[in-house]
């Protein structure tokens with residue numbers, strides 16, 4: 001059973017993700033962040049609930065839409081913001097940027113720009129956990145789009161037949177860029193795929209942090225006991241465009257509005273109020289998240305950049 | 318009447334549209350090329366004109382996209398596949414290198430794989446390590462493939478039309494930083510044959526041999542150098558394989574100095590092939606060793622100041638030319 005203080009931690013994590021990204025969006029508009037990035041806004045309950053089911057020493061692999069995974073795994077938002085601003089104090093020294101944040105010490109084995117490519121890597125990390133008998137598990141995040149890559153199929157099968165301690169968490173936000181799940185799959189639930197690999201598959205409401213937590217907890221326990229992988233499909237929705245260049249022609253405003261009404265943060269806030277948490281406590285957390293992100297921006301802005309010579313030395317070990 | 322100007326992206330779209338109108342066996346297949354119009358907007362409007370049967374959006378499955386194109390080509394279709402970023406060519410490399418390139422030969426010349434794989438390459442957009450690659454050199458190493466890398470809207474249109482009509486698999490390398498560049502493209506139909514380079518600027522003192530975005534940068538460098546009295550000739554090979562050796566050699570025999578400029582990391586890239594060609598076939602005409610200016614030996618970094626350093630910039634080309642004539 002989750003205590004109220006656990007739940008408040010979850011709430012705070014979700015707030016941090018939301019604020020971090022809203023701020024990143026603002027900085028992008030101001031020209032302080034460039035290139036592109038993929039916002040997780042609307043999907044916060046998935047990373048938060050799932051990572052809460054992990055121990056600190058467990059691992060995750062992330063995606064191009066990875067800010068939420070990173071924060072939920074306990075990353076320092078200052079180093080994340082510095083990375084987005086290309087600074088030497090960022091997680092990847094400004095070499096990776098938004099799409100490649102890794103926090104190896106914190107157990108985040110990294111985000112990838114090649115959709116699906118982290119899935120075999122998650123299986124490999126789980127293989128190492130098994131060989132090292134370290135009793136750790138790997139939580140592998142990926143999207144609905146990634147579930148149609150060859151790498152997904154190869155890796156899930158491999159993990160299944162080797163009974164690796166990995167949890168495959170598919171963040172089904174109904175679209176891969178513009179391509180709707182309805183057109184990309186001939187089955188109604190992605191979780192059904194599990195059957196084909198002989199592992200359990202479950203579908204959860206990805207807008208509800210507690211449901212995600214419960215489902216992941218069970219899968220993590222299975223994995224830790226040596227019973228092999230689970231495929232979890234979390235139904236969610238991204239409130240923003242795919243990336244910064246998305247004109248949004250493939251979905252209706254109506255649909256977006258409908259999903260925004262199911263905002264996972266708003267919903268969890270209501271749940272907490274219903275549990276008797278004073279509104280003031282929640283407001284304090286909201287303010288704290290705000291401050292944390294502001295501090296991250298200050299830190300990032302004051303940070304230096306890497307020189308090309310320093311970068312050159314990082315190509316080989 | 319002034320000549321019509323359109324962008325590189327529009328020129329590519331026109332080539333696709335014209336070939337699709339003309340030949341019902343041409344169809345498009347790729348990710349987000351339909352309603353979304355392609356990640357860079359190249360295929361915008363084509364779904365509306367040709368419908369879902371000929372503008373086919375797929376799941377994220379690069380190997381299946383190119384494999385399906387090959388399979389359809391075996392039955393006489395002429396598919397044009399779009400791979401959203403050149404970096405993702407790694408995911409369909411088996412289909413391109415082991416299948417498309419070899420099928421005709423392995424099957425005793427009886428099969429035809431008339432496919433085009435279009436994909437945007439290059440850095441300079443802040444997209445970091447997985448979305449900035451210039452991997453065209455890899456494919457130039459494969460007998461059976463043709464590799465085309467246009468630098469202007471005019472060339473993009475004329476070469477793509479030829480690529481679609483060609484009976485061989487063609488890798489069509491587009492450059493992200495060129496998509497919005499405008500240039501003259503006539504209304505009337507034309508094609509540019511594959512394997513024919515072009516002198517983009519006449520000069521006496523040295524020859525720059527290059528392709529794609531680097532043509533543009535080389536021309537800018539040539540303008541700057543002309544003010545210093547250095548007269549640069551710029552040869553755009555346009556097609557990397559088959560390579561127009563004559564246009565290169567003829568130029569070098571005239572200027573006696575050659576600089577090869579290219580965006581991929583310097584070591585082992587296609588530019589080295591050009592340098593070798595000049596050394597082998599025009600050695601006696603050279604007044605100085607052939608010089609190469611390639612990219613840095615480094616994956617594309619995210620930080621924009623560092624990213625700028627990995628590909629040759631105008632000032633780098635200017636400096637290299639000065640060195641070569643000194």
Ligand SMILES: Cc1ncc(C[n+]2csc(CCOP(=O)(O)OP(=O)(O)O)c2C)c(N)n1
Nearest residue numbers: 065113114115143144145146175176177405
């Ligand atoms: C192999 C590969 N193909 C295509 C892309 C371009 N791309 C980037 S994200 C994306 C959609 C991914 O969809 P999904 O896995 O559902 O994740 P989401 O963006 O919805 O979170 C696509 C097509 C890519 N990065 N990698």
Ligand SMILES: [Mg+2]
Nearest residue numbers: 143144175176
């Ligand atoms: Mg998705």
